[in-house]
Amino acid sequence: MSNEHCTCTVEVSPDEADAGTDITLTVHVACSRKDSLREPRVSIRDHADAELAQAELTETDDDDEDGVGYAADDIVLAAPRVAGEHVYRAVVLAADKDGALHEQASTEVRFVVTAHATELNAWDIPSAIVAGGRFKFMVGVSCSAGCRLAGEGLSILDQEGAQRGAATLGNDVWPETDALYVAEIEGEAPSTAGAHQWEIRTAAWDCELPHAAGAVAISVRVVNPPECEVTVEAFDREKQTPIKGARVIMHPYRAVTDASGIAKVKVTKGTYDILVSASKYLAVTTTAEVTADMTTRAELDAEPPWVSPEEDPGV
């Protein structure tokens, strides 16, 4: 028995959801005659007409002289675990005088379920790797729905698509994150100098829920074997004390000074901008032509604590 005076509308949020995550259905029923429904309820049914949820419909305060409106509390369901478009049905039920429920109206509820996205990041890749040398770096993978990814596999491909290695995500969640899983990867650098574009990929996992394939590009900077050692001394100009932890950049080479304020950078011959910076110091740059082992001294001025110019007491 249908009720031609009533219509049902359902909003789904989000209308595109990760598989297995919560979706919220908001149901409204409008009837063109007052008192047309007795003890109304809404039933949410899947494609096989199996009921997933049922909720009471209560009269709303809508000021409509000719009709009456009903609404249910938000209905929260787990989205299907299969990616693709899904069609549910919302069925409005009302009781007859004997208390038996009868269908009054219904509407389709359409939404899209997507495979979980995976985001990859790679870090601690050495800025310059000697041709043919081995190097290590870290890769982290997270799922858009926060799924546990421990044990899932990664593959490392070079720019020709040849596999350069593989790794498995560890069991532990990376500190201060909700669900980032990581692997340490060891690779062998190409034998020719230059910037090589590699890619870290995940497969389209179907662990418990569907996951889309993910990838991140990395640049593997390969250099020829070093010919010279540049010793960089970082000192506080005023105090003449060594600066520990100063960053030395001779692109693409990078180093950090030790407790003696010294960093040794092994480079190929050439002209370099030597950039030295340290926390609470103003960075300095010098240009040097490196033809043999050499030492250079960088004297850094301490950065005064930032005080807005009008608040600097002047002493």
Place this chain on the structure above:
Amino acid sequence: MAKKRDSKPDQNKRENEKAVSRRNFITRGAVAGVSAAALGASVGESSAQGTSVDNIKWDYEADLVVIGSGASGLPCAIRARDAGLRVLVIDQNFDVGGKMPHSGGQVSLGGGDPCQLRDIAGETDKEGFIKVAPLHKPEDITETTDFLFKDITDWSVLNVGGHAPYRYNDRDMHRAWADNCYGTRQFLMDNYVRFSRITGTHSTGGASRARRAITFLMLGDKTDVKAGTVTKQDAGIDGVSSSHFAPRIMADASKIAAPGAVWNGAALTRGLEVSAREKGIRFMLNRRMTEIVREQQFSGRVLGIKASYSPRFDPDTGAQLKSLYSNGNIDEQRATVNIRAKVAVFVGSGGHGNNPSFRSMFYPAFSEPAFVSSAWALLGPLGQDASGILAGMRIGAHLAGMQQNLGITQSFHIPPRIATRDSYTDMHPGHPTFPFRRSTGISLGLSSYEHLIAVNQVGDRFYNEMDLAKRYDSPVWPGGARNGIPTHSLKHVQGDWRNCHPSWVKKMYDSYPAVDAALAMNEGSQAPNFYSGALWAIFDSAAVERDGWNIKPPFTSDTNGYFFSAGSIDELAKKIYTRHEYQRVPLKNLKKTISKWNTYVDEGTDPDFGRGKDAPMHKISKPPFYAAAVCPVWHDSYGGLRINGKGQVIDTEGSIIPGLYSGGEASGGGNQHGLGRALVHGYIAGGQITQERA
């Protein structure tokens, strides 16, 4: 998703609604009908009916009604009270002081003022607190008022941004200002304000002599402003806590005053406040002026004001905020009251930096309501809202100095403090208004910017981050290239055309319009307002480790929407979009921007903004990833009610509006920055009002 601020903002309305909704927290007492007897001799409750303005019933009456208890209002009130006037000060905030408590307490006066004379003579202060020797040679601080006047109207001086901060200063106003510096300095010292040695000159205080002295107190066993002491707790514990006494931690003044001395605006504020209360001035706090009442809208005398109840409530507990001191307070809770001013009304209500509509008259891009004025948490949304200027305009007042916001670096800029909306200054837990900001903010040195990129609301970079927070200095003593002046100290020649010769200007120009880039339209800007949107510093855990940033509370907050962390860039972007009230659109380009940035780091060059030449570039790749809000601020206001040298407000016909005075940031006509301007204005007006009564 959090509700977005995508319509025209009305912060005042928002907090008013909040205030009304929290009335239930108020325990009402029998204070609304407080009697004239209870008020004592200084202010009376009026039963007068039937004025010439629509039979207004005056609820209170005083000789002088001062709107705003800040740097112009308090001196005006005290000086008038000294002459025997009944004075009532109202303030929209719950405590006395306006912006003063958050200031540095740096007061540039000059012209041979008592602090200059004290240092010339090599004397200490009358209480003997000052132990350090004068910091300047006598010739560096010797001058006349004529000399000071020429300095602050010197047409020839430019700043390194090419603007002229003295050229357009109103001559009548500044002549009076120079003439009253001596009297103001002495007046302040007579009212529990202690000044340090003269140390340089405060921003836009003139280039030819040193004129700045800084307010201080001595650390002691108890806080006793009259005795000149403050406890360590009240002065604030470095890196830990502020106090109700001092919203910002007071700084070491051992080099400018004495070992054990501490300085900032709390020393100035509390000194004046204690003196005012002691002298019988009455305060009606939580009271916002809504209208200045004049006999006719555009003619006749100013009769008084209307004012509405504006209590503030702790956002966590709902408890009403109370002033530190209460003697002299009138606890009036009626929604509106009418206050008659028998002699005068003084408008010291502050500037317009927190009114996006008003400030956008000067700079349309700063209509973005995400960004606020300095001392935002301290003052609340009704602070710096242009209300005094607008009320004056409604009764015919003229405006002055409308171009002067644009010529000075203090007006708007990007402070090097991220992860807080109240970015101009820090504040630690301990002050009652800390819960409005919830985070102190991460204070960065300019070198720290090598560790981050800054993006706009769609996730695009917009400027060289190394230059983001750079601000040029003001052309002040001792001059020199950094201050835009070709000569140094005593060699500066007032009015010398060579000071602004094009060849010199080209040589010294050093301006970074980062704020203009930050406020530019972008992909996320939408009609009709085309807001530029929120700005974010993006960095990773490696940056935090490298530069040693403290990203834990109270420097950041998990709940205020100005700091986020995430295991992936997508997650970070999603958190920003869903949890920051002014993030109106997704940061759709953030992932691409970071990927591109990391490529630039690999290549050692930044073709977009030229980074990498003067500081290293670092990849943003090691989780967790962080986003901290970058908030430009509108600090000082220039441009407001036109006043003459007596502090009288002038109408659009050039006539005095009888009974109406103004000063400080509510007034316009000068590019002078800070406390020196406001304090002297109040001092002048207080004296003039006293004469008017006589």
